[in-house]
Amino acid sequence: MNNYMQIHKYLKQFDIKPSVQRTAVMDYLMTHKTHPTIDEIYSTLSPFMPTLSKTTIYNTLNLFVEKGAVLHLSIDEKNARYDADISNHAHFMCKRCGKVYDLFDLKQELFNKPQLKNFDIHSVEISYSGFCGTCTGMN
Amino acid sequence: MNNYMQIHKYLKQFDIKPSVQRTAVMDYLMTHKTHPTIDEIYSTLSPFMPTLSKTTIYNTLNLFVEKGAVLHLSIDEKNARYDADISNHAHFMCKRCGKVYDLFDLKQELFNKPQLKNFDIHSVEISYSGFCGTCTGMN
DNA sequence: TTATAAAACTATAATGGTTACAAAGATAAA
DNA sequence: TTTATCTTTGTAACCATTATAGTTTTATAA
Structure with missing residues (x-):
C-alpha cells in the first residue's frame, strides 16, 4: 500500500473526505515536522500542483483542525502554524x-x-x- | 499617595518612563482583569482622552511587553490580549x-x-x- | 450512461489587526 | 532659552485571513 492510500485511510479516520489537495497537504505536514505556515505549504506544493489555490490551503487546514486531525499553534504571533502530530507535546x-x-x-x-x-x-x-x-x- | 503616583512608581520599576497615556493604559489593565484587546482599551479610554491615538495603545503595550511589565496572550487568534498580572497563572x-x-x-x-x-x-x-x-x- | 445535486476548488475582492512613517507635541538637558 | 531627545498622533501601507461567487469535480440516482 502506497503512501497516498495510507493518507487516505488516515484522513477517513477523522471523517475527512480525501481529495488530491487534502492528501497533498496532509502528506506535507507529515513529512515536514517544522510547524509550517500556510505560505510555506502553498509555496512548496504549488509548483507541483499548478492550479492549486492558497484559499484551498486555508480551507483544508481549517477543516483538518476542526476535525481534530491537525493542531493549530498560536505560538507564532505573525502566522498560524500547523502540526500533524496530535500527541501530547x-x-x-x-x-x-x-x-x-x-x-x-x-x-x-x-x-x-x-x-x-x-x-x-x-x-x-x-x-x-x-x-x-x-x-x-x-x- | 494616589493611584496615579503608585502606577508611576510601578512603571519605573520596569524601566518605563511614565506618561499620561502610559499611566492610563496600565491603570486600565490593573483595574480590568479581563485580558482586554487593543480595541477595548482604546474605546474605553478614548472618551476621557480625546486626543488619544490607537497607535499609542499599540506602542504602549509593545513597550510594556518588551519591558516585562505586561503579558501578551496569544490564546485568542483574532486579537492580541494583554494581562497586567505577570505572576504564574x-x-x-x-x-x-x-x-x-x-x-x-x-x-x-x-x-x-x-x-x-x-x-x-x-x-x-x-x-x-x-x-x-x-x-x-x-x- | 446520463442527469442532477452536492461538495470541493479556485480567483478575486474585502476585511481588519498591526506596523511604518513622518510630523507635531512634550520633556529633559545644557 | 535653546537644543536634542522622546513621545504621541494621524495616515497610509502591509499582510494574513476570510467572504464571495463562479467553476470544476465528485457523488447520487434515474
Whole structure:
C-alpha cells in the first residue's frame, strides 16, 4: 500500500473526505515536522500542483483542525502554524530565528486537563519561548 | 499617595518612563482583569482622552511587553490580549463566548521552565480552551 | 450512461489587526 | 532659552485571513 492510500485511510479516520489537495497537504505536514505556515505549504506544493489555490490551503487546514486531525499553534504571533502530530507535546519558539521546535520529553502530567467545575476543557497548548542553541552558539 | 503616583512608581520599576497615556493604559489593565484587546482599551479610554491615538495603545503595550511589565496572550487568534498580572497563572478561553479567564489554582510545577541544553527558555504560556460554565449552563 | 445535486476548488475582492512613517507635541538637558 | 531627545498622533501601507461567487469535480440516482 502506497503512501497516498495510507493518507487516505488516515484522513477517513477523522471523517475527512480525501481529495488530491487534502492528501497533498496532509502528506506535507507529515513529512515536514517544522510547524509550517500556510505560505510555506502553498509555496512548496504549488509548483507541483499548478492550479492549486492558497484559499484551498486555508480551507483544508481549517477543516483538518476542526476535525481534530491537525493542531493549530498560536505560538507564532505573525502566522498560524500547523502540526500533524496530535500527541501530547509542547513547543518552543526561538525569538531570534523564529523556528518552532517540538518538546517531547516533558512530564505527561503537564498535559492533564485540570478538572474544574466551571470550565469544560477541550484542549491544552503549552508554549515556551526564548533563544535556541543554534542562535546562542551554545550547542 | 494616589493611584496615579503608585502606577508611576510601578512603571519605573520596569524601566518605563511614565506618561499620561502610559499611566492610563496600565491603570486600565490593573483595574480590568479581563485580558482586554487593543480595541477595548482604546474605546474605553478614548472618551476621557480625546486626543488619544490607537497607535499609542499599540506602542504602549509593545513597550510594556518588551519591558516585562505586561503579558501578551496569544490564546485568542483574532486579537492580541494583554494581562497586567505577570505572576504564574494559566488562561482558559471559551470557544463560544470568547471570554478569557484566569486559572490561578494550578500546580506551580506547571510553570517551571524545563532545563534543556539546547533551549534558553524565557517565558511560558499555558492555555486551555473549551466551553465555560456560563455558556454550557453548568454552573 | 446520463442527469442532477452536492461538495470541493479556485480567483478575486474585502476585511481588519498591526506596523511604518513622518510630523507635531512634550520633556529633559545644557 | 535653546537644543536634542522622546513621545504621541494621524495616515497610509502591509499582510494574513476570510467572504464571495463562479467553476470544476465528485457523488447520487434515474
